[in-house]
Amino acid sequence: MNSGFSSKRAKGRLGEQIAESYLLNKGYSLLARSYFTPYGELDIVMKDNETIVFVEVKYGWKGRFGAPQEWISKKKKRCMIRAIKSYLYENSLSDKPIRIDCVAIEQLENHRVKLVHIPNAFEATEELWAPEEH
Numbered sequence: 069m070n071s072g073f074s075s076k077r078a079k080g081r082l083g084e085q086i087a088e089s090y091l092l093n094k095g096y097s098l099l100a101r102s103y104f105t106p107y108g109e110l111d112i113v114m115k116d117n118e119t120i121v122f123v124e125v126k127y128g129w130k131g132r133f134g135a136p137q138e139w140i141s142k143k144k145k146r147c148m149i150r151a152i153k154s155y156l157y158e159n160s161l162s163d164k165p166i167r168i169d170c171v172a173i174e175q176l177e178n179h180r181v182k183l184v185h186i187p188n189a190f191e192a193t194e195e196l197w198a199p200e201e202h
Contacts, residue, residue: 083127084111087171090183096121100155107150119165122152124189127173140170145190 084101091114092098099120100113112123124140148168156162170189174182 083125087125105151105154108147121167123169
């Protein structure tokens with residue numbers, strides 16, 4: 069097994085646990101974690117009142133690629149939207165309001181973290197629904 073992959077996976081799971089705990093403390097309820105679809109994984113699916121909230125979690129050190137919340141590429145957004153559509157269909161929730169949030173967790177010195185919750189981090193625009201250009 070590739071130790072780089074397992075280390076990255078463990079870091080991702082830790083970030084998701086921190087984000088989930090934070091959102092539960094804000095009154096959200098958990099619907100799913102690490103939900104796999106043919107289009108990719110949804111990190112966390114929560115419910116905020118009647119709104120289904122799809123949460124992308126980014127965890128790491130701020131560096132040359134910017135802060136963790138800046139790491140969501142257009143390609144990742146397109147995959148997320150397709151995965152969200154799949155989740156809604158599979159769970160008969162297509163009629164519910166949705167929101168896409170980002171929880172960015174930046175690792176600081178001395179094992180501290182800085183958490184930033186960005187509601188409506190991005191919207192499912194027509195541009196993101198467009199097919200990939202190759």
